[in-house]
Amino acid sequence: MKVTLVTVGKIKEKFYTDAIAEYAKRLSRYCKLEILQVADEKTPDKASEAEEQQIKEKEGKRILEQIKDGAFVIALAIDGKMLDSVELAEKINKLGIGGVSQLVFVIGGSLGLSEAVLNRADYRLSFSKMTFPHQLMRVILLEQIYRSYRIIHKEPYHK
Template structure:
């Protein structure tokens, strides 16, 4: 299985990017992982929230294959402990899916088209984080999940 993380906009912070890269490299030992960035919408300030979500939604849909399982990182999604998230990933791998795609939306969330296409929603916290930080948290939690599944000490380190 491949895990893909789609995110709107690039990471401006070099230290954050270095940490994200570190966890991406660690993940290579466990699973095929890809982080793909979708460019920010041009002239977004001239668009309504709905128009911006719709344009971002179109770009997200273009990045999906027909058999991809889409999971949204959404404030109204399901909450997991790290252990339960590792079990969730194990179930996805056991189900034989080829690609699991997590998506971090833009500043206003997702379009209706994306919500309709999604196979689920996960919330990292009731708090709001910058989209750049969420990338790090997702990559780190995917890595943590695999170390839990392999009974490696990272989770309790």
């Protein structure tokens, strides 16, 4: 299966890039991983709701341009369904068995995802009701995808 992360903004801190590289290396045993970054929009201080909406729409358009037809899209959204690690592994496994060849995870920018991206998503996943920096979320997501593949292959992984 091909697993793609479509993310908004660049990673600036080396410790994040190192962690992402480590999980990408570990995942190479299980899937073909692709990480696509789209440009983020600068959000002015005290931006109006309309300005924030425009920013999300611009970022959303860039995200949607990266998603191929036929891909199964999982959007990370605060209002999504919360799964434990075993449930996420089961979801990924069922999608693969069901013939899904490309799984796309979408991580929005600091303002979240546009309605167009959320509407394109086949599934909304939430890691918590808390908000995380989107750079850190990439690491957390990759770790959970790696953990899922370890579970799917019945390999040990710390709990």
